[in-house]
Amino acid sequence: MSNYKIAIVNSSSFGKWFSKHIERLEAIGPVERFTFDNDIDGVTLAKELEGFNIIISSVTPFFTKEFFEHKDELLLISRHGIGYNNIDLDAAKEKKTIVTIVPPLVERDAVAENAIANLMSILRRTVDSSKAAADNRWTERATFMGHNLTGKTVGVIGCGNIGSRVAEILKHGFNTRLLVTDPNVDNEWAEKHGAEIVELDELLTQADVISLNASLNDTSYQILDKEAFSKVKRGVYITNTARGALIEEEALLEAIDKGIVCAVATDVMVKEPAPNTHPYYSNARILVTPHTSAYTFECLEGMGEKCVTDVERIIKGETPDSVVSK
Template identity: 40%
Template sequence: MRHRVLVSDPLSEKGLSLLRQTPGIEVDLETGRSETELASIIGDYDALIVRSATRVDAELLAHARRLRIIGRAGTGVDNIDVEAATKRGMVVVNAPGGNTVTTAEHAIALLLALCRKIPQATAAMKKGKWEKKRFLGTEIFQKTLGIIGLGNIGKIVADRAKGLGMRVIAHDPYLSREVSEKLGVEAVTFEDLLRRADFITLHTPLNDQTRHILDRKAFERMKRGVKIVNCARGGLIDETALLSAIDAGTVSGAALDVFEVEPPPPGYPLLERDAVIATPHLGASTAEAQDQVALSVARTIRAFLLEGTIENAVNVPAVSALERTRLSPWLKLTEKMGSFLMQFCQRIPPEITITYAGEILQHDLAPLTCAFLKGFMQPMDEGVNFVNAPWIARERGIAVREIRQHRPGDYQSEISARIDAPCEVTEIAGTVFEGVEPRIIRIGDFRVETAVE
């Protein structure tokens, strides 16, 4: 049986070659197709590989009668309707980590270019002007860099900045003291970072909690003359407030790789300010990063098509199809339990204990622990999934313990989770009724019976 793979966006030749050289896999490169054209051909393919240009929405997926897996050659899956794919039984995978170094390097490059006014000086030189006095720069040595979000990219930025002699402070509500000390970074509150930083760079996911994290009130609390760098997500900054802060002199410069609307409309006020330098979302645009993400997604697609293995999935756990069916309500339960506990956790806990009791012990518990961690870690890292949740937890300094009890309490099977942290709610328990209905049965010391939606 031959598996057909459609690649609808430009992909590194290394990724294409890996698939083309695999017996049993046929690859078609069809870039630049319209949505209508893609819809007319996608029904003949088992796998789809995209970057960011192809919009994989519910309407397109309705035509994909054979499609079983969608691969994103990159980290973000904003252009893929994951819910629609899940409903149709399609696995969505990405290539996490492939562009981490590249994005961090771009942030440092923008910081240096901003401080030394390199884009403005280059433009003047190309016009035949020699204006040394006009482009007086700023040193970064022994200045304070404030990093908002110390995940994988933020950590690399911190390392590079320290190498340049900067003092690095960071705000990340999920950063443990042990991890920050290991990195040689001072963990501070958001207010303290705004007050102390000479430069601020953002490396946090975009969600309801972080949208417009830099708004008018935030800019008002910053040190006068601060410089801003954003290579993460456009929506993290209220761009109207940033413009006002630049005009008021609070912000002396901004380097932006991402915008709330991409591309920005013609005549966009921010881009007309001399204090602003910008790139068109180039954070991951290096030859090395494109090779890495292409090879990563190609290997994942190959393993799925030939072996049924699920890796780097964003919508399903790494588990066999049969076991996934059996564990489906339990997976839903544990993820919701993790999400619920996280809502009451003010800081990252050093330890999470998950106790499994009764007949549930007959199953592989790893996917259930991953599901819990996925729900718990989601607000901390937008790239978390069933595959990488344990790794991210370890990176955050969280120890995860599993306890197995062969004698259950009041139910044939029961799962409980406890976090070691001073939170409003530190423990939750649940079960599955009649094998199909997940229920929360205890919150703290209170017994309840709440269906999981």
């Protein structure tokens, strides 16, 4: 195949800061940006992308079996990120479409650092106190009491690429007691960093702070549900930079109302973009950021470089790195 058409789907960041990535793609073939609703059905999505044989995709929309059944010419989906739960890999493989991701280390530091940054924001009420200063309410500063992170017991749910980095920062940066829950945790890593490998229930009952870093699958979906919130330590803080669906939203709101959960920082929502009518936004105990954990110049340059290299290798008949559709 000598004619290539490239679609950038639902990614507002790819090529925004590094025009060289777009220029390299345009040297291969026409490049067009698309923004689709998260819930677009597979048939419609395939029709909208008719003629495009290379896709650089974000975390949405969902490339379903139905999509691949109506998309015969597709050579590559290069994920502008490390997650791929929005792509039916079996259907992709059946249609001989290669699916690639960004290597985990590219996003590791950026996402982990943002999990900590957001956590510190709710622990020290940074956003609230900043608004007070801007409103000339300096005399209210004593009302913005927070908590130290140093010396607390922290629990990391999901201790893979990013979760392990979050754990390292919490352990060595803040001298915390570190609890981790993950079915595939690296025992050697845990011993090196003084992490206690525990069951979920133990983590819930003992952690002052919980960091969600698990991938989204059948076992982690709504891992923090009503039952889990009935077990957590009263006054717990939660930071989530993984997936919104790791938390049962109604159960969280109820736990906050009851004073069980002190505050939550989330960079991810079940449906993105989340409309401003979502109850999270009107809750003073919840800090929402718009999925920006990977938004550092260093990280986005590395992510974009990987996607462009994927495309360049495909047109040469080479196999890209980090293929997940095997």
